[in-house]
Amino acid sequence: MSGLQKLWNIHHELGRNGLVKDRCLATAATSRQLREKLNHTPLLDKVAVTLPAKGTQEARTAILQVRATRATLKAPTRIGVRRPNLEIYSVLAREENPPAG
Numbered sequence: 793m794s795g796l797q798k799l800w801n802i803h804h805e806l807g808r809n810g811l812v813k814d815r816c817l818a819t820a821a822t823s824r825q826l827r828e829k830l831n832h833t834p835l836l837d838k839v840a841v842t843l844p845a846k847g848t849q850e851a852r853t854a855i856l857q858v859r860a861t862r863a864t865l866k867a868p869t870r871i872g873v874r875r876p877n878l879e880i881y882s883v884l885a886r887e888e889n890p891p892a893g
Contacts, residue, residue, distance in 0.1 A: 818877040
């Protein structure tokens, strides 16, 4: 079993949704975002995922490109409240050429 498969199994066992919005990085001199950092991270693996039929779309196999990085997210600013930045590990699994629709 691959490391990615183990991660996926743990994710489902815990019942957690790991999807997050794009966030500002604390270490960036500019307003660089997490998604931008992930997009420039080297490709780790390609994973085939079977997608069931949905509506008028037939079942198919999607090839996902997987990238991962460690990043520090900038804490939100609140008047009178100082919060620490948050260090995370982020994984991006995206189909590069999905069909139209």
